Amino acid sequence: MSPIEQILAKLAARPVAPLHEEGVAEVVRGVLGDAGVPYSLDPFGNIIAHYRAGTPRVEFCLVAHMDHPGFEVARAGPDRSEAVVLGGVARSGLSAGTRLRLSTSRGWAPATVAALAPLRRDGRSPRFTFTTDETVGPDDWGVWELPDFEERGELLHLRAADDLAGCAVILATMAELAARGLAAGVYGVFTRAEEIGLVGASLMAKRQTIPTTAIVISLESSRHLPGAELGKGPVIRTGDLRRTFDHEAERYLHAGRELLDEMEPPLPVQRQLMYGGTCEATPFGAFGYRATGIALPLGNYHNQGADGSLEAEFIHRADLAGAxxxxxxxxxxxxxxxxxxxxxxxxxxxxxxxxRLCATAAPAMVGGQHHDAH
Ligand SMILES: [Zn+2]
Known part of the structure; x- marks a missing residue:
């Protein structure tokens, strides 16, 4: 495994849900610490690493989120407990018999979906009941039982490629910058609670913790589309479901792409409007930042398999290395x-x-005016 894949495997070994990012955050802090890159926490628990050497012309802010859809306990019961879904998940993940991994005060325990609670009409998150042999507490939470990380040829299958792959790209970037001592200014931002409405990123963008002069680049795993296909390289993201991204910010990516074009063989890069979801470039753009994005084409987005089944997400190794x-x-x-x-x-x-255009424009105009005059 390449160094970036090793980082990704380490992140993926820590199940994560919105508002329950501590396991992944611990790995993020560990990798930054080993690389010697300083970091701090903002009041919301987002991690902000900052690498700076020399006098950079421009600073970048790389953003990825640490969470992935999961659930938390809404009501603990002696026989059955009720859980509320955090983020979007395949419908089959809510059907009876689906296997879960529950985080309790005594560690991880297996659990099973008993029944889907009637869907509410107020648009609130779905709920389901589940059973487990473990004693359930009100602070417990969990994820669906899927592989943490599996190599299958050129593909990497993970419960949470979205967005641990984005986190791995940022961590590998920071480690590489520090190892090479490159003159540059780069923030690496690892946010919380993206899957329940880009909350960590929005709080941070609104607070303008990062200087607004920084060029923001969102690193996301995003549902593959025609023109954003697995194995054909990272995608320069022109926008998302909500917003068209910043042209100037994107030009920096094009400058970088030129370097990859000159490699032998050239590293492919795609460019596409990724309308499958909203990414963190959008809140940063909304609060005045020049923001753009890089997407990794993602299979089984939010664990939805081709036939509606619950599956691990997957990405292509070449796209991860390319990003x-x-x-x-x-x-x-x-x-x-x-x-x-x-x-x-x-x-x-x-x-x-x-x-030539001026020379050939006059006859038509004169003709038109002549015709109008009569
Ligand atoms: Zn995501």
Whole structure:
């Protein structure tokens, strides 16, 4: 396994749900500590790492979320307990007999879905009842019983590729920057409670904890689409379900992509509007940041298998490695002033054709006016 895959496997060994991110957060802090990258916590428990060396022209803020859909106990009972779903999950995950992994005060315990509670019409999260041999407490929570991390050829299957893969890209980036001592300024942000409405990121963006001059890059695993396919490289994300991202921020990614194009063989990069969901670039954009994103094409989004079954999510190894390469290339290229290759091309075309357009415009106009006059 490559170093980034090792980081991902370590993260994935810690089941996680919205508001219950401590296991993943511990691994994040450990990797940052080993790499010698300083970090702090904001008042909401988001982790903010900051690498800075030299006098960077621009600072980046890489953002990923630590949580994944799960559930927490709403009512503990002697025979059956009731749980409330946190985030979106495959419908089959709520049907009787589905196996769960429950976090209790005494450790992990197996549990089983008993029945789906009647859905409420007020749009509130679904609830279900479950049984377990363990004593259930009101603070308990859990996840669906799926593989933490499995290598299957070129694919990595995980319960929570969304968004532990994004976290792994940021951690591998910070470790690489620190190891190479590269002149750069990069924040690595690991947020909480994304799956229940991008809450950690929104609180942080509103508070403007990170300087608003930073270029924000969301790192997300996002439902694969035509034009954003597994194994064809990381995706420069032009927007999400809600918002079109920032053009200037995206230009930094294009500068990085040029470096990957020059490699032998070139590393492929895709570009697409990922409308399958909303990512954390959106709250940052809404609160005044120049924000863009990189997506990893994701299979079995939110554990929904092809036939509606509950499955592990999966990503392609090449896309994970490619996302790291694209982020590092983007940071490296930012040492040079941002050039506008397409703007220069437009100017050349204007220069080449302006005279001819003027010369051939007059007869039609005169004809039109002549016709109108009668
Ligand atoms: Zn996500």
């Amino acid at each position: 790291l390469a694209l982020v590092l290339a983007t940071i490296e290229r930012s040492a040079d002033p941002l050039t506008d290759g397409y703007g220069q091309l437009i100017e050349r075309r204007i220069k080449a054709y302006r005279k």
